[in-house]
Amino acid sequence: GESVGLHLPTLSVQEGDNSIINCAYSNSASDYFIWYKQESGKGPQFIIDIRSNMDKRQGQRVTVLLNKTVKHLSLQIAATQPGDSAVYFCAEKRNSGGYQKVTFGTGTKLQVIP
Amino acid sequence: DAGVIQSPRHEVTEMGQEVTLRCKPISGHNSLFWYRQTMMRGLELLIYFNNNVPIDDSGMPEDRFSAKMPNASFSTLKIQPSEPRDSAVYFCASGRLATSTDTQYFGPGTRLTVL
Numbered sequence: 001g002e003s004v005g006l007h008l009p010t011l012s013v014q015e016g017d018n019s020i021i022n023c024a025y026s027n028s029a030s031d032y033f034i035w036y037k038q039e040s041g042k043g044p045q046f047i048i049d050i051r052s053n054m055d056k057r058q059g060q061r062v063t064v065l066l067n068k069t070v071k072h073l074s075l076q077i078a079a080t081q082p083g084d085s086a087v088y089f090c091a092e093k094r095n096s097g098g099y100q101k102v103t104f105g106t107g108t109k110l111q112v113i114p
Numbered sequence: 115d116a117g118v119i120q121s122p123r124h125e126v127t128e129m130g131q132e133v134t135l136r137c138k139p140i141s142g143h144n145s146l147f148w149y150r151q152t153m154m155r156g157l158e159l160l161i162y163f164n165n166n167v168p169i170d171d172s173g174m175p176e177d178r179f180s181a182k183m184p185n186a187s188f189s190t191l192k193i194q195p196s197e198p199r200d201s202a203v204y205f206c207a208s209g210r211l212a213t214s215t216d217t218q219y220f221g222p223g224t225r226l227t228v229l
Contacts, residue, residue, distance in 0.1 A: 034217050043118075043205050043220030044157070089157065099169050102147075102218065104157045 008087060010109040019077040021108045023090030028071060030092035030103075035064060035075045038087045038107070047075070047088075077110075085112045116140075118221035120206050126227045132194040135224045138187055139208030147218060148181055148191050149205040157205075163189065196228045 013019045025033065031052040036044035050057045050064045050073075057064050063076040073090050087107045093100050119138040127133055139146050148160040161171040163183045171181070178197070183189040193200055203225050207218040 036220075043207075043223050046217050046219065049217055097170075099162070099164060100145075101170070102159070104159075106156045 008107050008109045010111060012111045012113060013080045014113050015080060015082060017080055019075075019080045019084065019110060019112075021075045021077075021088050021110065023073040023075075023105050023108075025071050025073055025090065025092040025105070026103070027092060027094055028068070030094040032093040033064070033066060033073050034091045034093070034102075035062075035073075036089045036091060036104075037084075038089065040086075044089055080110075080112050082112045082114055085110055118206055118208050118219055120204075120221040120224050122224060123222060124225045124227075126229065127196055128229050129197055130195045131228075132192065133196045133200075133226060133228075135191040135204050135206075135226070137189045137191070137206030137221060139189070139206070140219055141187070143208035143210050143219075144186070145209045145218075146183060146189050147207040147209075148189070149207065149220075150202045151205060151223070152202040160191070193226075196226075198228045201226055201228050 011021060034049045035047040037047050038044040048059045048062050048064050050066050055066050061078045065074045075088060077084055087109050089107045090105045091102050093102045118140055121136045125133060144165050146163040149157055150160055151157045158173055160173045161181045162169050166183045166186060179193055181191045203223045205220050205223045207220045209218040
């Protein structure tokens with residue numbers, strides 16, 4: 001029979017509007033966080049990162065916010081464009097057994113409506 | 115910089131056959147990761163190498179899967195024998211994880227279909 005796949009949360013945004021993608025991370029010991037963008041048929045690509053001693057970091061059209069109290073990470077995309085349509089993953093990194101362990105979230109699909 | 119190179123980009127094989135996926139990491143990176151991505155389970159870490167040594171293979175599904183990194187510029191992921199449930203996109207990523215503030219760079223992936 002048919003397999004049931006992951007139901008990715010989907011965010012639909014009008015072109016030109018701002019997008020906010022949210023992520024809850026699991027481990028309070030994580031000290032570094034990354035957002036990746038994955039376009040159809042491609043591997044995940046680095047967008048922006050933030051250390052745990054920061055609560056905000058800005059890039060070109062993107063801003064990452066970190067709230068360690070509630071273990072929440074968000075990615076804000078300003079003036080969303082059709083090329084922003086993709087699946088966005090957050091990832092957390094922490095020291096585990098002497099090496100850096102990275103754990104990826106399940107992803108959010110961003111659909112930009114022209 | 116050529117980025118992470120994976121080959122083949124697509125592989126179609128029959129159940130029971132051996133499959134070998136290849137990866138060339140970015141020059142200078144000392145860590146290499148193999149991931150599997152499916153609709154069912156999302157992005158899963160299979161194995162992680164640091165300085166060519168396997169560090170964590172707890173994500174390798176079973177004995178049918180094996181990975182090697184004979185030198186700093188090459189790694190393979192082998193499935194023998196392959197099964198239809200192995201069908202997925204397999205990604206290789208590399209990075210310099212000696213410090214905590216470095217990230218992984220992903221290759222384009224190999225789409226594996228096992229019939």
